Amino acid sequence: MFDLPVLDFTISIVFVFFLFSLFAAALLELVNTVRKRRARILRDALDKVMNDPQNKNFAELIYNHPIIEASRKDPDSLPSYISAENFATALIAVITEQGRQVKIGMNVTNTAQEVKSDTTPPGTPIEQFRAGLKTLEPSSFQQLMVSLSQFVNDLGQLEKKLITWYNGYMDRVSGWFKRKSHKILMLLSAVVVIGCYVDFFHLASEFWNNDKLRTQIVQSAVATVENGQKPNDPTQLNNIQGQQVTNIDSLKSEIRNRYNAAEEVYDDIMKKNLPVGWKVAGKKWCWDDGCLYTWESKNGFFGELWNKIKLFFNHIGGVILNLLALLISILAISRGAPFWFDTLNKLVNLRSSGKKPQVAPEK
Amino acid sequence: MYLYNAHTHIFTTKCIPENFLGKGLIRIISIPLINKLMLKLLRQILPSESDFLSKYANFLAIGSNKNQDAVYQDLVNSYDDACRFVVLTLDMDHMGAGRAEVNYNTQLYEVLQLKLKYMQQMLPFVSVDPRRGNAQELLNLVKLYIEEYGFTGIKLYPALGFYPFDPNLDLVHQYAEANEIPLMTHCTKAGVYYKGDTLSEQQIWPKNLDGVQLPENDHSDSTHMKNRDFKNFFTDPDNYRQVLSKYPKLKICIAHYGGSTEIERFLGRGKKKKQINELGNFYKKTRDLLEDTNFPNVYTDVSYTLAANSIFPELIADIQNPVLRDNILFGTDYFMTIIEKNERQLVSDFRAAIDPKDFSQIANTNVKSYLNSTFFKA
Ligand SMILES: [Zn+2]
Numbered sequence: 074m075f076d077l078p079v080l081d082f083t084i085s086i087v088f089v090f091f092l093f094s095l096f097a098a099a100l101l102e103l104v105n106t107v108r109k110r111r112a113r114i115l116r117d118a119l120d121k122v123m124n125d126p127q128n129k130n131f132a133e134l135i136y137n138h139p140i141i142e143a144s145r146k147d148p149d150s151l152p153s154y155i156s157a158e159n160f161a162t163a164l165i166a167v168i169t170e171q172g173r174q175v176k177i178g179m180n181v182t183n184t185a186q187e188v189k190s191d192t193t194p195p196g197t198p199i200e201q202f203r204a205g206l207k208t209l210e211p212s213s214f215q216q217l218m219v220s221l222s223q224f225v226n227d228l229g230q231l232e233k234k235l236i237t238w239y240n241g242y243m244d245r246v247s248g249w250f251k252r253k254s255h256k257i258l259m260l261l262s263a264v265v266v267i268g269c270y271v272d273f274f275h276l277a278s279e280f281w282n283n284d285k286l287r288t289q290i291v292q293s294a295v296a297t298v299e300n301g302q303k304p305n306d307p308t309q310l311n312n313i314q315g316q317q318v319t320n321i322d323s324l325k326s327e328i329r330n331r332y333n334a335a336e337e338v339y340d341d342i343m344k345k346n347l348p349v350g351w352k353v354a355g356k357k358w359c360w361d362d363g364c365l366y367t368w369e370s371k372n373g374f375f376g377e378l379w380n381k382i383k384l385f386f387n388h389i390g391g392v393i394l395n396l397l398a399l400l401i402s403i404l405a406i407s408r409g410a411p412f413w414f415d416t417l418n419k420l421v422n423l424r425s426s427g428k429k430p431q432v433a434p435e436k
Numbered sequence: 437m438y439l440y441n442a443h444t445h446i447f448t449t450k451c452i453p454e455n456f457l458g459k460g461l462i463r464i465i466s467i468p469l470i471n472k473l474m475l476k477l478l479r480q481i482l483p484s485e486s487d488f489l490s491k492y493a494n495f496l497a498i499g500s501n502k503n504q505d506a507v508y509q510d511l512v513n514s515y516d517d518a519c520r521f522v523v524l525t526l527d528m529d530h531m532g533a534g535r536a537e538v539n540y541n542t543q544l545y546e547v548l549q550l551k552l553k554y555m556q557q558m559l560p561f562v563s564v565d566p567r568r569g570n571a572q573e574l575l576n577l578v579k580l581y582i583e584e585y586g587f588t589g590i591k592l593y594p595a596l597g598f599y600p601f602d603p604n605l606d607l608v609h610q611y612a613e614a615n616e617i618p619l620m621t622h623c624t625k626a627g628v629y630y631k632g633d634t635l636s637e638q639q640i641w642p643k644n645l646d647g648v649q650l651p652e653n654d655h656s657d658s659t660h661m662k663n664r665d666f667k668n669f670f671t672d673p674d675n676y677r678q679v680l681s682k683y684p685k686l687k688i689c690i691a692h693y694g695g696s697t698e699i700e701r702f703l704g705r706g707k708k709k710k711q712i713n714e715l716g717n718f719y720k721k722t723r724d725l726l727e728d729t730n731f732p733n734v735y736t737d738v739s740y741t742l743a744a745n746s747i748f749p750e751l752i753a754d755i756q757n758p759v760l761r762d763n764i765l766f767g768t769d770y771f772m773t774i775i776e777k778n779e780r781q782l783v784s785d786f787r788a789a790i791d792p793k794d795f796s797q798i799a800n801t802n803v804k805s806y807l808n809s810t811f812f813k814a
Contacts, residue, residue, distance in 0.1 A: 120537060124537065126535060126539060128541055129539065130537060130538055134545070137503065137546075175584070176585075177551065177584070177586025178586060185556055186586050186812070187555065
């Protein structure tokens, strides 16, 4: 009942945004992998709280703890994910360890050094933890630990408190990651838009005027919604898709996979014969009195430069319009693939009247 | 019979404060993939292994090892003999370059874990910086590591921004002299140095010196100098005359024997490089201290300096000189020297040039008497 050209037109536009945002997302995944962004932000965030100038860098110590160490088979890599439980276990062990008292000295014959004594303070595990904590100099981290362990009766309760703290902190870290990722995504969207020349106004006019193209794109959009899954959001910290990068070789293959994924998305887009690409740019930047798009070297460098400057100002309105068309595409695409998938889903469901809106699977 | 290397470092790039090379650069060189790619690339495009850049890449590759244990194992694997290694920690928290991912406390803690692991083989020194605390606090730190944790000696690195006669070090010197605990101090015109933007009064010239005789002039006229030049005031071997006048039996190694550049200069062979802050020849000054009969326990080591084959004849002549013979130590300055040669090459080149008896003198006899103290017997 909503089978109107306006709706189909909108679906076509949204679908194109969705496709290119998928491409931008794939590129962001590639950047995330190459730069190991998740592992790095996790470590940075923990350093921020736990690199205690009055004491030690407890982040470093928990990263060297066997339970965290096990999640990185290669000593060179940082884990991109640490579960709250593992974090709590490692931190309790590391703080408790601070209470350990070692004495090294010469043996009785004065011929070699040996461990004279190696003791941990007596008591229940929570008492041992507190004894370890007591060895710390006053600092903001030490205060945090004191306040978290103040009213607990056993390690189980302490663990729960640490888990709650860690999860809360990780929410904030996700926020940081997301904000930073959006900036990168914006940049990548610009690369995609300019690289593939996605001109919003040109798209709009093509979809509005070309019924055949529109129908074809809408069909493709419907098929995508019906078969597709909501895409992953690479701006989310917890979206690690099981890609525990453990060593150089697997990092290399991971990067290759990410690259292939991005290429696949790109090839898919190109198969759809969308009204995008540099052939569009050729049309957009040419007028009766010349092209800004080409360079005629026969006029000499400065002659041609002068021509271009004249052309630029003669058609300043068109130039601004073309730039605006690109800017709209960039802003739209940087909204991210999940957003456009949801929008597309709603529109397609609206189009097929009577069909209940499909709930996008949460991931 | 053990071979003793009296001068090695095993800290990693993570121990270096973030503003030292710039956080970005540390980040980049700490990414092993980039490092390995860089190494590969450099090895391909550079004509030979001897090229500076490829050595620099080696240096980064070792320094960016995940932890100190890995750096230490690289060291141990460079030797076939039964060896013991003096591992010098370094307190870089006060060098005016911000904080490090592995701050000094963490570095010490990690080295202590390694000491437990390599009990007989690793002989760590605890580094003290007079800006860490007052005299008593510094003494407590040193006592803890020497008497409880089995560390063998004390490390000073004045170029990071202090004078060895700083009053905060007074109790440490007193304690070291009384217990024959060895001190190791870095003493060349090269190496890392204080990075801060301003100089404190203590850095211009220490005050409240109790019983230490100091020359009249302070350095307030020189505060305009670049840090890299001003740091020579901190490193000057003559600074130890002030310390030794109060603690003449102090066992101290003025490391690097002035450095190969200063030896070349002394011999009139070096490039005549213009220097604002000459302060005399560090090789000559170090040797004068060694020869001074008032200070029987002054040592030097050949670390880093032994990377320059050109000065082997003079170095060996000094080792054979009866006045100096007992007070020169073998050490390499691993892994700083990776820029010059790999550890294995470094040692084998030197051993090829020196008589085994002389080598055993500096790598065993001398180091043992240097290390022996109330708390440690080599
Ligand atoms: Zn050194």
